[in-house]
Amino acid sequence: MTRQELFTWIRQQYGTEPEYPWHDWNAVLRHNDNNKWYGVVLEVSADKLGLPEAGIIDVLNVKSDPLLIGSLRGQDGYFPAYHMNKEKWLSIQLGKPELDDAIKDLLSLSYELTAPKKRNPKSSAKNPGDSANGKEKDEQALPGTLSCGCCDCR
16 A cells, blocks of 8 residues: 555545645644544655665554554564654554555554543432432432432441
């Protein structure tokens, strides 16, 4: 997958466009709603990644599970993240057709990991353990006893 094929795929999949904050060929892929990065496409000198060939290659940095990163880094086309936290990010070489499906899967995981956190709606009950209608604790208390409503004291 080339960088252009990747950009076409992310437009279709996530409705996002690459951004070029450094005014060069390096592009940031970010969520529309929270502006967090879910990927970075970088031009990197092959020798900086430990490759024997000379020249510049494109890599995609994605956020991933540290256990998954550890298992992938030893495989061809995967590297410790270039200029990112190497425990939580992974670099993948673009332009290797055999990695296309893995790139999509890992980019999808990165998108999920960097998505806004879903918050639980706050309960309308005033005390933890109370039901929404406020009767659960009161019904548990024995007649003639006092209950604070937040625990089982009586």
